[in-house]
Amino acid sequence: MKSIRITLVLLLLSIVTTVCAATPKYIFYFIGDGMGLGQVQALRTYFKTIDDEAAPLMHFYDFPVAGIVTTYSADSDVTDSAAAGTALACGSKTRNGMIGMDADTVALTSVAKRMKAAGRGVAIMSSVCIDDATPAAFYASRPSRGDYYEIARQGAASGFDLLAGAYFRDPYGIKARTAGNVFTEFQANGYTIMRGRNGYNIPQDAQRVLWLDNDSTTENCIGYAVDGDNGDMTLPVMVRTGIDFLYKKYPRGFFMMAEGGAIDHMGHGNDPAGVLGELREFDAAVREAYEFYKKHPRETLIVITADHETGGLSMGADGVYAVDMSIVEPVNISKGAFAQEMRSLMNKNGKSTTWEQVKSLMAQHLGLGADVPLTAGEEGHLMIQFQKVLDNRSEDVKTLYQNFDELTDDIFKLFSAKCHFGWTTTGHSGNPVPIFAIGAGAEKFDNRGWIDNTQIPLMLRGMVK
Numbered sequence: 001m002k003s004i005r006i007t008l009v010l011l012l013l014s015i016v017t018t019v020c021a022a023t024p025k026y027i028f029y030f031i032g033d034g035m036g037l038g039q040v041q042a043l044r045t046y047f048k049t050i051d052d053e054a055a056p057l058m059h060f061y062d063f064p065v066a067g068i069v070t071t072y073s074a075d076s077d078v079t080d081s082a083a084a085g086t087a088l089a090c091g092s093k094t095r096n097g098m099i100g101m102d103a104d105t106v107a108l109t110s111v112a113k114r115m116k117a118a119g120r121g122v123a124i125m126s127s128v129c130i131d132d133a134t135p136a137a138f139y140a141s142r143p144s145r146g147d148y149y150e151i152a153r154q155g156a157a158s159g160f161d162l163l164a165g166a167y168f169r170d171p172y173g174i175k176a177r178t179a180g181n182v183f184t185e186f187q188a189n190g191y192t193i194m195r196g197r198n199g200y201n202i203p204q205d206a207q208r209v210l211w212l213d214n215d216s217t218t219e220n221c222i223g224y225a226v227d228g229d230n231g232d233m234t235l236p237v238m239v240r241t242g243i244d245f246l247y248k249k250y251p252r253g254f255f256m257m258a259e260g261g262a263i264d265h266m267g268h269g270n271d272p273a274g275v276l277g278e279l280r281e282f283d284a285a286v287r288e289a290y291e292f293y294k295k296h297p298r299e300t301l302i303v304i305t306a307d308h309e310t311g312g313l314s315m316g317a318d319g320v321y322a323v324d325m326s327i328v329e330p331v332n333i334s335k336g337a338f339a340q341e342m343r344s345l346m347n348k349n350g351k352s353t354t355w356e357q358v359k360s361l362m363a364q365h366l367g368l369g370a371d372v373p374l375t376a377g378e379e380g381h382l383m384i385q386f387q388k389v390l391d392n393r394s395e396d397v398k399t400l401y402q403n404f405d406e407l408t409d410d411i412f413k414l415f416s417a418k419c420h421f422g423w424t425t426t427g428h429s430g431n432p433v434p435i436f437a438i439g440a441g442a443e444k445f446d447n448r449g450w451i452d453n454t455q456i457p458l459m460l461r462g463m464v465k
């Protein structure tokens with residue numbers, strides 16, 4: 001009898017520990033938009049090459065659980081951010097372009113909505129616009145990702161505690177051709193609206209918070225990391241602030257989705273230093289969650305994945321068996337900001353702009369022609385492109401988020417060739433993406449082989465009763 005009792009107690013104990021281990025109170029869901037294996041390997045290579053100030057701390061790629069995730073959508077082997085965001089938020093495949101709906105336009109319930117219904121705090125944050133595809137998939141259901149105004153209105157009605165990002169793409173319904181104002185809708189739903197640095201200190205009595213960037217020069221992004229700290233919003237600060245706000249407010253725990261949205265922008269632009277800047281920022285944001293995890297290791301789960309890969313990035317290109325991070329490291333300008341400087345130079349000097357002036361711009365920002373020597377052939381090619389721009393014969397090279405003059409585009413192609421970053425597309429690729437996890441419930445993602453992106457929110461959902 002006694003031994004049966006002991007066995008029963010042991011059995012109960014083991015059930016309790018299993019359930020506890022798989023029921024994290026605090027869930028962090030990090031999504032690197034456009035962060036494929038090539039991007040993560042770029043970050044690893046970077047930290048291997050460059051003096052690593054964060055060395056004693058863990059990088060997200062060092063987390064104990066890692067796996068591979070397929071990203072295809074319902075109608076394509078190459079997904080867009082809408083279908084991939086829907087898969088990661090709602091656990092269902094859909095067609096490219098659709099948000100929070102399945103392929104038959106049936107509205108889906110995201111894991112964030114389920115967390116809210118279970119009494120948890122919810123924060124949805126992105127370094128790009130808060131109505132962009134990835135964050136939108138967590139609170140909205142629309143047949144088109146371009147329905148920005150309606151998406152923002154659904155954000156206002158979400159009841160989520162914190163929505164944070166760069167701005168809205170259509171806050172007044174101008175593109176939707178319907179007059180309105182999403183800000184008043186947020187306020188009517190109990191949201192305090194904060195801008196830029198003011199958001200660093202969210203008042204504890206704030207019921208709900210909408211936190212937007214204050215820098216109108218980069219409306220689609222809180223500012224690209226490689227262009228330097230704008231003293232305003234950054235992803236790490238957003239994560240830290242979100243933790244403070246939700247931890248005190250919700251003893252039952254919280255769910256936080258934080259997107260590194262501009263990794264994708266830089267991938268579309270095939271911009272090596274730009275991509276690395278965003279990856280480092282994303283890594284630093286995960287580290288904020290990791291610091292929290294260290295204080296609450298048995299109750300915290302951190303999951304990091306990506307919606308898809310952007311750029312078809314490889315480490316090593318054109319038959320060269322090497323990567324030269326040391327020439328990427330000093331670069332402190334994005335391709336978009338460089339194109340802007342080129343435009344200012346040309347506008348200021350017009351037809352009297354000289355090749356020497358362009359050369360000094362390249363040397364100053366990219367080291368090209370200075371620390372990174374150019375062959376006569378390479379310089380000759382760029383001079384031809386320069387002449388085309390001078391003669392107004394240059395056609396803009398269009399990528400999803402930015403357009404570049406042909407000269408800037410070729411300068412960056414040359415830069416990629418010098419550091420041996422290979423790109424196969426200015427769009428997305430169908431390559432798989434990684435998943436990393438640590439903490440309570442992380443074992444659920446271990447030893448699974450290749451998983452599909454739709455499985456991730458289903459697993460997260462299963463951990464919360």
Ligand SMILES: [Zn+2]
Pocket residue numbers: 034081264265268310400428
């Ligand atoms: Zn993209």
